[in-house]
Each structure stands twice: as C-alpha cells, then as structure tokens.
Amino acid sequence: MSMETVATNVKLVDIGDPPVSGRITSVTSLTRWDILRRVALPMVVGVFLALWAWKAFEHGSTYWGILLSVFAGLALLGGIAVSQSLAAPCPYCGEKIFNIARERNNQVIQCGKCYEYSTVNRGILRALDPAMCESNSPGFISPVYRSNIWPRACVVCGAPPTRFASISKTGASAVQFFVTVGSQFTRRGEVVGIPYCDRHQDGIRLKFRQSNKMLLEWCSLRIMRRYLAANRPA
Numbered sequence: 001m002s003m004e005t006v007a008t009n010v011k012l013v014d015i016g017d018p019p020v021s022g023r024i025t026s027v028t029s030l031t032r033w034d035i036l037r038r039v040a041l042p043m044v045v046g047v048f049l050a051l052w053a054w055k056a057f058e059h060g061s062t063y064w065g066i067l068l069s070v071f072a073g074l075a076l077l078g079g080i081a082v083s084q085s086l087a088a089p090c091p092y093c094g095e096k097i098f099n100i101a102r103e104r105n106n107q108v109i110q111c112g113k114c115y116e117y118s119t120v121n122r123g124i125l126r127a128l129d130p131a132m133c134e135s136n137s138p139g140f141i142s143p144v145y146r147s148n149i150w151p152r153a154c155v156v157c158g159a160p161p162t163r164f165a166s167i168s169k170t171g172a173s174a175v176q177f178f179v180t181v182g183s184q185f186t187r188r189g190e191v192v193g194i195p196y197c198d199r200h201q202d203g204i205r206l207k208f209r210q211s212n213k214m215l216l217e218w219c220s221l222r223i224m225r226r227y228l229a230a231n232r233p234a
Contacts, residue, residue, distance in 0.1 A: 010150070010164060012149070012151075013151060013152060013230050014151075015226050015229060015230050016226070017222060017225065018229040021116070021127040023126075024091065024125065024126045025088045025089040025091055025124070026123060027086045027120060027124065028087060028088065030098070034087060034098070042075045042076070046073070047072075047076075049071050050068075052072075053066075053072055056068055085098060086100040090113065090116065091125060091126055091127045092111065092114050092116040093111060093113050093114040093116070095111055097109055097125070100120055105121045105122060106119060106121060107120040108128060115141070117133070117221060131222065136219065138205040138219050139219070140217065140219075141216070142216050142224050142227060143215060144189070144206075144215065144216055147231055148231070150195050150230070152195065153223060154195055154200055154223075155195060155200075155203045155223050155227075156223070157200060158220070158222065161195030162196070163198070164192070164194060164196070165196055166192040166193070167190070167205070167206045168189065168191075169207065170187070187208060190206075191204075191214075191216070204217065204218055205217040
C-alpha cells in the first residue's frame, strides 16, 4: 500500500468578487485537428484493451477478459461521443471548451484551464451568473492549491468567519488498482483552515480525480471564484 498525503496551511485574505465576463462566444463543430487530438487517445486505448482482452480469453482468464472488454468498450464509446460533441472559446480565458452536447440548452460547463463556469443556450456560450448559482450540496469544482489562500469569508454565504474547519479523505485509486493488476493503492488528502460562520458547515467536499489530483466541491460558486482569484497569483 502506498499513501499520498497533502495538507494545507491557514492563510486568509480580504478579496471581493472578481468581475463576471460579459463576453459571449459561439458554439461550433470540432475541427479535424480537434477530433484527431481528442479522439485518438481513447480509440487507441480501446483497441489496445480489446486486444489485451482477447489474449486474456485465449489464456483462459475469463475474469480479466470480461473486465478488459468492459474498459475497452467504454474507451471506444467515449471516443465516439467526443467526436460528436461541440466546442466554444471560454468567455474568460479564451481556451477552447470541449464536450458541449448538441441540441441541449441550459448546459452548464466548466473551463479546464481557468475553472470558470459558463452556460450554453441556442449555440451561445456566456459566463454563468454566480448570484444565481447557490446550491444546498457541493457541486462546483476547483483545484486545491498548495498555497491555499482562503477569502476572509464563510465558504457558504460570504459572512465574516468565526471558526475554521478541516476535511480529509482517504480512498483507493481505481486506475492504480487496474494498472497494478489488483495491488492496493491508497491515497489521502487533507485541507485545513476552511472558514465558516456560526450558521454554516459542510459547504465543501474533498475529492480525487483518478490522476490523483485533489479537488474541492463547493456549494457557492461566488465564494469559489474568490478562492480562485486569491490563489491564481500564487
């Protein structure tokens, strides 16, 4: 078993709401280069896993043959789905955002570069209004920064903080389990100094991507954007 532990220190800063972009961009079909760049990897992985599954069946390993076949199918279907999606420049940073579904309005989508959220309606991508996006359960995603500077505000409502909480998570990596053929791989993350007022708690969750990158899930898009703004210069 291996363990990854990440902890952060308490740092507070007074910071207001960053401006909301007024830019709008148009949704377009993927270019040939986009399709090649985004579809090649899942298709190659799918074919490789399919061949590996065939070899497993040949050697009498039914369990691994079925498991590899499932992963191969998922990779191939993912590649096909990506090729049918649309794209548009992010209203904030201009980075191209992929995986926009066809003929679907009110789709909320996040930029993978700046982590800002936008919404798609009638072929137009525009910034999501943070004032309209408060949730009872965490769902807006940001990275965990090692500098980890918190806005001096409750992470749920923005009121002055009166206490500070911590969250931790331990879990197994499915990818590592698969790659190491069943060997256990455990990872652990911890984030401390989360500011809350007396009225709120549990406004943030901690999660891992399969790449082992730690992420925070927020109830408040508004406070999440303050957190992003406070940590970007660092």
